[in-house]
Amino acid sequence: MNPMLLAYILLALAIISEVTGSTFLVKSEGFTQLVPSLLVFIFYVISFYLLSQVLKTIPLGIAYAIWSGVGIVLTALIGFFIFRQSLDLPAVIGIGMIIGGVIVMNVFSKSVGH
Known part of the structure; x- marks a missing residue:
């Protein structure tokens, strides 16, 4: 598999894990509920592990901008819906x-390394 494609797949999984962890953060009620609190920890660990693997291929600034930008948007949508x-x-x-910034960065930046 193309290393760049694999990196973007791992980045998508990292984002999904982070957003899932953030969703359980609400359900943890300030870490007073055991199961949601454990799920926060598990999903954040998975997210950061996957992000660390992505950084072998995609530069830190680009990967983190995508990870945080898409995560912000998805988290806001989960909050809304x-x-x-x-x-x-x-x-x-x-x-x-935020969406526009992620698109501009991926389409026009030479830093991304398509």
Whole structure:
């Protein structure tokens, strides 16, 4: 398998793990609930391990920008759809800017190394 493709697959899995961990962070109720608290830890460890593997191929700044940007967007969407947390217009605009930044970086930056 192409190393760059594998790196992006691992990055996607790292993002999913981080967002899942963040979702359980809400359910942990300040780490007072054992099972959700353990799941936070497990998913964060998985996420950081996968991110560390991604860094063998994708530069830190690029990988972290994608990981955090996509994670922010997905976490906001989970907050909106699952936890019924509202997003006002400035929040939606900000999320759009994050998505735009990740797209610009991946499409136009020579740092990404396609």
